[in-house]
Amino acid sequence: MTRIFAVVMGLFLGFLLTVSHAGAAEIPAPVMVKVNDRIHALLGPMEMPTKQNQGYMVNSILLIGDTSAIVIDTGLSDEIGAMLARHYAKLTDKPIKYVINTHHHGDHTLGNAAFPGAKFLSSEICRQLMLEDGPTWVSILESINERKFPNTKVIPADTTYPKDSRTELTLAGIKMVFWVPEAAHTIGDMMIWLPDDEVLLAGDVLVNQVTPSFRDAKLKEWIQTLAEVQNLPINTIVPGHGPLMSKQQAAAMHQRMLSLYNDITAGVKQGLTDNEIRQKMDLGEWIKLHNFNEQMGNNINRAYLEIEADNF
Ligand SMILES: [Zn+2]
Numbered sequence: 001m002t003r004i005f006a007v008v009m010g011l012f013l014g015f016l017l018t019v020s021h022a023g024a025a026e027i028p029a030p031v032m033v034k035v036n037d038r039i040h041a042l043l044g045p046m047e048m049p050t051k052q053n054q055g056y057m058v059n060s061i062l063l064i065g066d067t068s069a070i071v072i073d074t075g076l077s078d079e080i081g082a083m084l085a086r087h088y089a090k091l092t093d094k095p096i097k098y099v100i101n102t103h104h105h106g107d108h109t110l111g112n113a114a115f116p117g118a119k120f121l122s123s124e125i126c127r128q129l130m131l132e133d134g135p136t137w138v139s140i141l142e143s144i145n146e147r148k149f150p151n152t153k154v155i156p157a158d159t160t161y162p163k164d165s166r167t168e169l170t171l172a173g174i175k176m177v178f179w180v181p182e183a184a185h186t187i188g189d190m191m192i193w194l195p196d197d198e199v200l201l202a203g204d205v206l207v208n209q210v211t212p213s214f215r216d217a218k219l220k221e222w223i224q225t226l227a228e229v230q231n232l233p234i235n236t237i238v239p240g241h242g243p244l245m246s247k248q249q250a251a252a253m254h255q256r257m258l259s260l261y262n263d264i265t266a267g268v269k270q271g272l273t274d275n276e277i278r279q280k281m282d283l284g285e286w287i288k289l290h291n292f293n294e295q296m297g298n299n300i301n302r303a304y305l306e307i308e309a310d311n312f
Pocket residue numbers: 103105185204213
């Protein structure tokens with residue numbers, strides 16, 4: 001009797017395990033956008049990271065070169081990276097020889113392990129911040145998903161580019177300029193400008209229809225960088241999150257950021273608290289963006305601290 005019970009329980013547990021595994025959320029499918037014959041973007045969801053989307057939110061890009069291919073940004077986990085790699089394998093059979101990370105945030109870098117054999121490129125500071133903050137990003141991933149990710153590894157760049165530089169190079173036969181601003185969304189952003197394609201791969205320096213995150217930002221330098229984007233001869237911008245952008249949309253983001261900065265500066269000079277400033281601000285252009293409620297309070301607080309320190 002006891003043995004039969006044990007066998008039945010065993011079967012039941014096995015059944016439960018199968019059901020719970022089958023019930024695990026699938027990573028949402030990316031929106032595939034062909035920018036031109038050699039540039040393909042996989043656009044991620046615009047919502048905040050959840051157990052349902054498994055933290056998949058990044059835009060990742062494939063550049064198909066002469067004999068090899070390049071991937072820009074890899075997702076929050078090795079599983080997201082592998083999902084992106086499967087999509088890329090349908091678009092090209094050329095090997096992915098290079099992975100470029102636009103900045104250190106986990107949603108852009110923790111999928112690097114899914115591209116074994118690639119050379120990894122980023123700004124110098126991105127490399128440094130990945131080494132410092134990588135483990136924190138892995139714990140963010142694991143707490144969102146309430147499980148371990150033993151194969152998600154922090155893989156920093158082999159080759160790096162210094163702060164405040166523009167480096168012209170040809171990679172896989174594609175002419176590009178690596179633009180590392182003084183600072184912007186982080187202190188280690190790197191954008192990729194493709195002059196022959198008139199395309200800018202902006203990382204989170206530019207985001208479209210979503211609230212940008214000020215978490216690690218330097219607002220003053222970010223606004224300056226956004227002004228400089230207007231001087232580039234480009235037609236299309238692939239932002240870090242959200243749909244493709246025009247230069248006009250980038251100008252609108254610049255204006256939004258600039259007026260927020262000016263409003264807070266005026267408030268700081270009047271001796272107001274961040275809450276008092278928030279009450280007086282017109283956030284009409286911001287409230288239309290995804291994740292406004294989740295991000296904007298923290299953003300205003302971050303901006304206030306930066307501006308207060310600058311005006312001390
Ligand atoms: Zn970011």
